[in-house]
Amino acid sequence: GQQLNQSPQSMFIQEGEDVSMNCTSSSIFNTWLWYKQDPGEGPVLLIALYKAGELTSNGRLTAQFGITRKDSFLNISASIPSDVGIYFCAGPSLNAGGTSYGKLTFGQGTILTVHP
């Protein structure tokens, strides 16, 4: 099946620093999604990318859909303590009928710790 590999597995940074994490796949995706999960909560969608090469921002977050359609990265600028959490990339499985948005494959996550 499809697999998503995220790196790094964990990051420890100082407040105010910029953060970069990425996600690679063994197969092509038509959509890339980035979710954040706070402790004891369910994941929340941060950014969705629907086109190869697309660069999208959401406040201090910027994400890009790789040209090869097998990778994506997420940047966080000027980190703050509430950025702490686990960041997941996700992509929908492709089936014969087209993209199946429900059956998301998730990466293993990048754990972000921000020191004040």
Next chain:
Amino acid sequence: EAGVAQSPRYKIIEKRQSVAFWCNPISGHATLYWYQQILGQGPKLLIQFQNNGVVDDSQLPKDRFSAERLKGVDSTLKIQPAKLEDSAVYLCASSLDHRGKSTGELFFGEGSRLTVL
């Protein structure tokens, strides 16, 4: 707007016992999902419903797991008998689909944490 509601939040059982989790999706969301999240891993889809019909249950261990969505609204996930490896957080999610496709945005509940001893 109320989010996805799940209960119970925590459950501790012994192996071979049974357990049931309940989920109420966001009002108007036709698609409902159950995901299993083992500690240190990303969520893995167990089953997907469109209204009250099953769309995908290919990764559901059907010998012990069952799920239903009566009347196309809330849903129940049952495990019987539980094994040690079933210890995980069970996340329910829903999405607003248009003509069978969604934006990819799933709204997750807080999850039900299961510990099997």
